[in-house]
Amino acid sequence: MMIYLDSAATAPMRQEAIDAYAEAAKKAFGNTQSLHDAGSAAAEYVASCRKIWGQLMNVRAGGIYFTGNASEANQLAIRSLLRGRPDKCRTIVSTKLEHASVLTTLHELEKEGYVIDWISVDRFGRVDMDEFKKKVSEETALVIMQLVNSEMGAVQPVEQCARIARTFGVPVHSDIVQGFGKLPVDLGAIGVTSAVCSAHKIGGPKGVGIAYLDPAAHWESVYEGTTHQAGFRAGTIDVPAIVSATIAAKLAVREQPHAYEHARQLQQYLVEHLPEGVVLTGELSSKSPFIQGLVLPHVEGQWMMLACNRHQIAISTGTACKIGFGEAMSAMLSMGIESDAARKFVRISFNKNTTEHEVEAFLQVVADSIANKTPESARLH
Structure with missing residues (x-):
């Protein structure tokens, strides 16, 4: 063995999450966009899951969205927030310790005219806060700061960064994939504008990313014209996988x-x-x-x-x-x-x-x- x-x-899938998937696949097979009872029943499952995720993260349930994975959630959250920022704000502050999905998006944005202002880290992977304070200003479009680095486990002072960014009205996005369910994570207290985590890192199924965007923040859909999930992500929602992910999250937070x-x-x-x-x-x-x-x-x-x-x-x-x-x-x-x-x-x-x-x-x-x-x-x- x-x-x-x-x-x-990826973490081994929890038996409770497997059982929850099977049960939801039988009971909530409807399309959440459909107006008949089967669709309404599926939509109620998703609404319940949003409420639970909101409670687990200490944020408003209306800011919870489900995607195909955390990489997609990172890309959508970053681009959605940037589309809602003033045209004059073209600088993004981040570090080179971010996950590949974020680094790839940043390199794409650089080609689109954004300036990426990289913050130095020390030999332990911790961000230089003095440098951070100097680089964030009213001209900053977005701060991106991962909670836990996936290579060596460095934990960044995201709450402190968010507090500084707020004084300039700058939104903060945080990839909390390696932190949620492992460290105490209270997004309400941390004060980020958006955050992303992944079901399969905590014993849930692959194929489910969870994104939070503060309902009070201004963002614009990457998918113009879509009606799914308030325009955050196009496509039919995978209800059984979301239910399975939610059960895994409840257990992870409890443990x-x-x-x-x-x-x-x-x-x-x-x-x-x-x-x-x-x-x-x-x-x-x-x-x-x-x-x-x-x-x-x-x-x-x-x-x-x-x-x-x-x-x-x-x-x-x-x-x-x-x-x-x-x-x-x-x-x-x-x-x-x-x-x-x-x-x-x-x-x-x-x-x-x-x-x-x-x-x-x-x-x-x-x-x-x-x-x-x-x-x-x-x-x-």
Whole structure:
């Protein structure tokens, strides 16, 4: 049986979420846009789910929207907010630690005439707040600040950033995918304008992204003329998947304190048993314990991933959405880690069922690989 240490890429689906999907697929098969009773019944399911998500995030249910995934939700939320901003506001403030879906959107927006003002981060991946304060102004169109980095687990001061941005009337978008259900997340208190999370990171189904846009904020639809979800996203809503995602979210939030403490203990075990020469990225006291980025001494990350796979241990070399395209490399370089060291990066990530024995098995493979391989033989050619 495979040891699964890649929950930041996707978490195993909860049985309760699977059962909820099956039940909703039978009872709520109608199209929410249809005016007959089957459509109304499906629409009521979605309305109930919106209400629950609003409660879980401490925001108004009217600001909750469902998409096909968090990547799409990021793109739609960013573009919808920008379409609602004054023409004079053409600068976006963000960091190079964002998820691939955000970085891709930013590169597209740059080609469309926006200026991307990148904020520096320190060697632990934390944003430079002094620099942030200098760069945000009335001319800023949008601030984009991820809550938890998906490579090494750095937690950003999003609430502080949102407070500063509000003084200039600037909206803040936050990708909270790696934070929701793992850290205490109160969007009402954090004060962001929009946020995005993902069902399959918390034991729900793939194919469901959850977006929040503050109903008080001005935004304009990317899809002109669509009637679905107040114009936020076109297309028929996947009611069973949304119900399944909502059940997973309720369970994740309920389990969050216990799951966090469990992950913290696993992180401590990892630190105490790291093979010589292996470096843990991020600052232990402030990062998410669910995500562990490791830089190996002379073994390339891809090589180590394959070695682990041969031992039936699943790890990654970075975010699954951009494997092979250097997102981990981009994050490492922005933290001041040289490219040669960045190529030796691997990531493991925990869920509530991960055990110390599984972490120990991983560390044994790492230790054996480092001991048995010379720098030359531990590279992919």
